[in-house]
Amino acid sequence: MNHHDVLPDLFAAPGAPEYEEATEVFNLAAPVRPDVAVTARSVAEVRAAVRAADEQGLPVRMHTTGHASGSRPRVAGGALIRTRLEGGVEVDARRRTARVPAGTTWGEVVAAAAPHGLAAPHGSAAHVGVVGYLLGGGVSFYGRHTGLAANSVRAVELVRADGTLVRADEESDAELLWALRGGGGGFGVVTAVEIDLFPVAGVVTGAAYWSAAHARPLLRAWRDWSGNSPTHATTSFRVMNLPPVPGVPPALAAGPVVCVDGAVLAASPDEMPEARRQAEALLGPLRDLAAPLLDTWSLTDAAGVLDAHMDPAEPVPFVGDHFLLSELGDDAVDAFLGAVGEGSGSPLVVATLRQLGGAFAEADPRGGALSLVDAAYAYMGSGPPFGPVTVADLERHCALVRAALGPWSTGTTVPSLVEGATSPQRHLDPAAAAAVDRVRQRIDPGGRFAGDFAPGVDRKPRCPAG
Incomplete structure (x- = not known):
């Protein structure tokens, strides 16, 4: 099937400027070449793209700045969604929290928090994307004081394989929130996170x-x-x-x-x-x-x-x-x-x-x-x-x-x-890996995002749907 003929209104094909923008990565030694790709700038666009891919039986991968392209299995085939959601960082100085749309970089978060005398457990470069860094653990220059950056995440907004938008926090699907923070990915397309800030x-x-x-x-x-x-x-x-x-x-x-x-x-x-x-x-x-x-x-x-x-x-x-x-x-x-x-x-x-x-x-x-x-x-x-x-x-x-x-x-x-997808990786013990996989099975039963998680989890990926 020629996927870019089936999905012309949403996804771009190789050679189109929109495709080249969506597939940009920071590590040029680890390019991504999906069949079709899109840069989503709103939650509505993410939902439409996921639904279209699901209808066509396409495996779905996603990224933001592409810094981690070398750490995951190569993207070849299927649909890629790049998230650069608009709206900006929203800081609640009283609660010491920030809501951060997917695609935001750490430089933007630091700039938004600083006027309030607050900071986030960010990475060492301003241009690194927030979501992938956070959900992958995050080893900050503040970390001996704050712990892993993933521990600062209080809520995650996520589009599932059927296109529905869900929010995972301590009051609503705490199990999904637990699995998202360090579980290795492959649950859906994250559209925003809420994180704790510190003075x-x-x-x-x-x-x-x-x-x-x-x-x-x-x-x-x-x-x-x-x-x-x-x-x-x-x-x-x-x-x-x-x-x-x-x-x-x-x-x-x-x-x-x-x-x-x-x-x-x-x-x-x-x-x-x-x-x-x-x-x-x-x-x-x-x-x-x-x-x-x-x-x-x-x-x-x-x-x-x-x-x-x-x-x-x-x-x-x-x-x-x-x-x-x-x-x-x-x-x-x-x-x-x-x-x-x-x-x-x-x-x-x-x-x-x-x-x-x-x-x-x-x-x-x-x-x-x-x-x-x-x-x-x-x-x-x-x-x-x-x-x-x-x-x-x-x-x-x-x-x-x-x-x-x-x-x-x-x-x-x-x-x-992690820099290399083929290097030995392990960050979860077998019990935690099994628990994460049960959550993934519940959230994405068809395996639409099955190719989009870190191999550091102690079990083999499920075959993608389609």
């Missing part, structure tokens, strides 16, 4: 960079600090091989560097001096070990956290991997630097160790299927297949890093950090 008066945030020649003592010092650090601080240690391109300071592109970045939260004005002290307790000993090439750490407002990580703002191709670590002893430090540090021959542009613990490790009594991370650090590494570096080169090196750190791997992942 913020200021944030000490930024990044400090050193020559990779100092990597070992710096990493050990950061490791020692992170093991007993205050929960208002969440940081990462990165090994970076930055290319000489516009936007990258020349000093950072002259050779491999290491970076310590993150944020220390001050919820009230009275907490600002303590936030400064906590940041200095981390950075002072590191600066004493070696003078930074560049140091942007400072006290700023909540928007500054979005700039600290220096993520690329434009779509790029990249191949990467992610897993969780139980500890980071001296042997693990040596294994990490041996695999990605100076002289390793690593083609990865960035290899990151993100500090966990604190509230990340605490189960939220109102949380969802994934409400905590039982690990000390998260590893993420990625690089672009540019020039002589091929996709195969990157995949081989990702496997090398995984093997080097294997003795300390927990065997688990966080969906929002």
Whole structure:
């Protein structure tokens, strides 16, 4: 069947400008090529698109900004719905909540919440979509204080396979709300979420960079600090091989560097001096070990956290991997630097160790299927297949890093950090996976969205309907 002939009023076919807009992804190494695609800008358009696809027996996939295109099974065939719903972020300052339409980015949420002295447990880049990040766990630079971002979700509005719009919250289908938060997706098309916000008066945030020649003592010092650090601080240690391109300071592109970045939260004005002290307790000993090439750490407002990580703002191709670590002893430090540090021959542009613990490790009594991370650090590494570096080169090196750190791997992942759909993934235990699947069976009995969930759930996907 030629699906784009059947659905001409709703969906666009390959080659049409509307199709190209709907299938844009941030990771250019993981394109999506469905039979037909649409960008939905209202709930009515989402419902019409889902009903049309259901009538034609088409499997349905969805995305917003396309940052996670590499983490899911490739979209090939069927119908794709891109959500960019209008209406804007609605902040209720009294209740400290925000209603966020699907397709909204974290930069928009931060801008809407800031005038009220509030913040959200957002990602490290302004252009990342809110919905996928939240429902996939969400490891924020506020996370040691707030926990996984998924725990902030209080309600989800969803279009089911038959086109009906439902709301899942604690009063109405709490079981569906539980499954949506970390269950892996594949329930329907989310059109909006309601999330908790938290007070913020200021944030000490930024990044400090050193020559990779100092990597070992710096990493050990950061490791020692992170093991007993205050929960208002969440940081990462990165090994970076930055290319000489516009936007990258020349000093950072002259050779491999290491970076310590993150944020220390001050919820009230009275907490600002303590936030400064906590940041200095981390950075002072590191600066004493070696003078930074560049140091942007400072006290700023909540928007500054979005700039600290220096993520690329434009779509790029990249191949990467992610897993969780139980500890980071001296042997693990040596294994990490041996695999990605100076002289390793690593083609990865960035290899990151993100500090966990604190509230990340605490189960939220109102949380969802994934409400905590039982690990000390998260590893993420990625690089672009540019020039002589091929996709195969990157995949081989990702496997090398995984093997080097294997003795300390927990065997688990966080969906929002996953980069490769074929990499080992697991974020739910068998009992939770089975419970999530029962909810999915109830909500989508025909399996219309069966191809649209994370493989980190411990069971095989059902065959799509049709």
